[in-house]
Amino acid sequence: MSDTATAILKTPFFHIHQALGAKILPFAGYEMPITYSGVIQEHECVRNKVGVFDVSHMGEFILRGPHALDLIQKTTSNDASKLTDGKVQYSCFPNLDGGIVDDLLVYRIKEDQYMLVVNASNIEKDWNWLKQNDTWGVEMLNISGKTSLLAVQGPLASKTLQKLTDFQLDSLAYYTFAKFQFAGVENALVSATGYTGSGGFEIYFDNEHADLMWEKIFEAGKEFGIEPVGLACRDTLRLEMGFCLYGNDINDTTSPIEAGLGWITKFTKDFNNKAALEAQKTNGVSKKLVGFELVDKGIPRHDYEICDAEGNTIGIVTSGTMAPSLKKAVGMGYVPSEYSAVDAQIFIKVRDKLLAAKVVKMPFYKA
C-alpha cells in the first residue's frame, strides 16, 4: 500500500461515455464527460430538444431523525422549515468568516428526513462541516457513492420521460419531486430541477440501474432528438442563466449577500454567521457579483481582471464564455458596488488590452 494518491473515481456511466467517444477529463475527482459532439451542438440540443447529463459525481447526504431539521436550519441560509414533503429548496452553507462552504439543494423527503445534494468537489468538506455543527447527534448517511444522477434537460424532457412512467410528470412543479416507478426502477426520485434554464428533470437512483436507465431514456428520447451532453455545455447553459458555480462565482471568501444570494438568506431564522450577514444586508456590501456583456470583441474568462476606464483593477471575472444561445460574450464577476448598476461601464483586461463591457441584468438568457 505504497500508493497514497487518491484514485480518480468513475461514475457508473463511464464505460458508456467512453464507448460514445466523449472527451473525458478529471473533474472534482471524477473522470467526467466534457463534450460528445461539441459544446455548441450540445448546448443547442438542451435549449431546443432534450439532453442528458451524467452528474452522478454530485454528493447526496440523507439526514434523519427529530433533529435533522435543526441541523439543516443551523447550517443553511435558506429557511428549510418552509419545506413540505416533496419540495426542494436552493440554499447554501455560510461559514463563520463571511464566506460560503458550499451551495446545495435541500429535499424534504418526509417529516424528519431530508436529502442534501452538494457539489462533488465539496463532499468531504460539507460532511465534516455538518458533523462539526451537529450538536444533536443527527443520523447522517453519505449515499453519494451508491447514487446515480442523470439530469434530463430541455423542452422535450417531459415528453421523453413521460413514456417511462405512469406518474404524471406535468404535475411536478418546478422545485418539487416525487418517488415512483420509473423505467421499471422502483422508487426512483424524480425532481423538477436542473441547472440549465431549459426545464427538465433530475433522476436519482441506485447505481445498479445505471445501464438500464441510460438505455431506456435514450430509447424514449430518440424520436425527440435526444443527445448525451457534457459538462462543457452544462457550464455555458448555467452561465447564460446567471446561476452561480461554486469554486468560480462563490467560494469560502464570498458572502451570499455579495453574490446576489440574498433571496436564499433568510434572517427570520437563526443560522451560522447570521449576524454578520444581516449587517451586510442592512449596511450594504462594498462589492457585488454582477453579470456583464462585452461591447468590444473578445471573450472574458475566469480570473481576468475587471478594470475602470483608466485601467485600474477594480474586480475579477469569476465566470465567462461565449454564450451560444446569445451569440455574445458574457461573464460574471465581482465589482465595487458603485459599478454594479445595470449599464455601468466596466472594462475587462484581455491579454493586456482593455475591452469595454457593460453590466447587464441576469439571467442573460430569457427563454
Next chain:
Amino acid sequence: MNFPEDLFYTKDHEWVKIEGDTALVGITDFAQGELGDIVFVEVDTVGDTINIGDIFGTVEAVKTVSDLYMPISGEIIEFNEGLEASPETVNADPYGEGWMIRVKLTDSNREGLLNAADYKALIGH
C-alpha cells in the same frame, strides 16, 4: 484525423504550407478537435515581423483560449478575414478555408518543423 503530406507541423500544433517565399499558417486537425468549437480568432499582428516560436495571435474556443505560435519567422502580410465572421471554419476545414495567416518569409530557419509522419507520432496517432 487528417494530416496532409505537403505541410509541415509544429509541436504547438500549427501547420505551415510553404509556397516559394510566402507561407500559409493554420492549426492542425488535432488542435481544432482538442479546442472544440472555435468562436474567435484574434490576429492583430498583420504588418509585424515575428520570429519563429513567438506568439502571433490567439484562438478562442467556447471553453478555452490558446495562443498561436509562429512556425517560421516572417512578416505577417495577411489575416484570413473570412474567420472574423465564421471562425468555425477552422473546425470544419483546418487546412483549407480555415487558414489563419499568410507570411512573407524572412529567413530560412526551419528548425522544429515536423513532417506529417513525425507530427502524427508526436500526438500519438
